[in-house]
Amino acid sequence: MAENFGILFQWLIFLGMAFVSIVASLLVITRKNPIHSALFMVLTLLCVAVLYILLYSPFIAIIQVVVYAGAIVMLIVFIIMLLDLEVELRSKMKVVYSKIVGVFLALLFLFGLLYSVVAKPPTGEIGSLTPDRMANNVKTVGESLFTDYVFPFEISAILLTVAIIGAVILSKKRT
């Protein structure tokens, strides 16, 4: 009884979150007002974070919230607030080319997704990271980052540092 209850609960959460995230992501691309788009993007990211929790990965979920919803969308909102939205909305921007390119890229991505789902069975090989090990999630992620994936980890750290220094230099040049 109780186990069935838990599984039912998981399905309800999964279906609810999947539905909300799809609707929200559709609203992201259809809203005229960029701030509203950004807010629906936050909603989408939050729903995906809940899906990560369902997959026994609370660390990834919370990093998704902190980095994407908290930091990146916040910067986007910050920049949009400094623009004059009325002027942007009135001047109907010529976005035909970018629309064509965007549709092409989106279709490419869709085919990629479909191919990867069809070509391989959705349940992959069972690795060493079982739900039991993932219960101690943060330590597991930290260990694998500093043992198996230490090279990509350090490379991305250097890349980010270079990007920060570059941004500082570019912003200093103008004045």
Add this chain to the structure above:
Amino acid sequence: MQVFYFLIETIIKCVVVFACLMLSVAYLTWLERKVLGHIQIRFGPNRCGPFGLLQPFSDGIKAFFKEDLIPGSADKPVFVLAPMIAIISAISMFAVIPFGNQFTLPGTDYVVKLRIADIDIGLLYVFGIASLGEFGIVLGGWASGNKYGLTGSLRAAAQMISYEVALGLSIVGVILLSQSLRLTEIVALQAGGFWHWNIIYQPAAFVFFIVCALAEINRTPFDMPEAESELACGFNIEYSSMKFALFFMAEYAHMITVASIAVTLFLGGWQAPLPFLEFIPGVFWFGAKVFILIFFFIWQRGTFPRLRYDQIMKFGWKVLFELTLINILITAFVMLLKG
């Protein structure tokens, strides 16, 4: 049946914590006005009930019956949404804070743990929710369609993003010491008297944390977003009635949460300061420590003047950021030497 017991227990704990938090918020406004009043040699609220104790309720009733204005140039959905985001994030941060030890229900062998959720990513959860809470202030100022509001929210966003970096770095020392992000484990490691508390091992980190936390909750001397003398009121200038009250409550709830996190990380959480005092329940010690910190927050509001905006930014990036990094380096080095 275990699942249903768990659900009932969680719901009861949520309701109790929510009620206590809201009551504390109400009396925190009274306490702040009273303490500030005595610091400035006046009485503070003293008309409603004995010592003005009914003041929070009369304030609440007043806010409830005021006219709810939405300016014509406002972005209505976002304008309504902003106070909700602020209050929800401020309250839901409390979900992971352990405010007491466990006890067995009398007559049964059912153990009740005095925390709502005990998750592996506890500390990260707090930071995630806190970063979502910034949206409330930023969007509130923007959606008002008012230049003072916009300036206030821009300042808020810049200040919170800057100080969030130092805030995150200041607690890394504690994480290194306790080797866990689980708040209950961090508290459990500080058991057995005040000389085991993290503040003894990380005194500098505690100071950095308090300074950054003051900036995060926009209190004096970092109350730039609502600098009354320059911005009229800042991001909440166009808000009235319950929407304003929600922002107000969110600010005070945030203050309680920040104090609770500081207590959990540095002051031993619900642990008694001396071993022979352990017969007193942990909830009392937790409340007492939080009260001391909150009193300090109010006290320093009555003491310090507001900093200038560029001074705040410089202090955040050029002083606090480096100091917290040095603190991490030294802590990690000592941990390495000890093995």
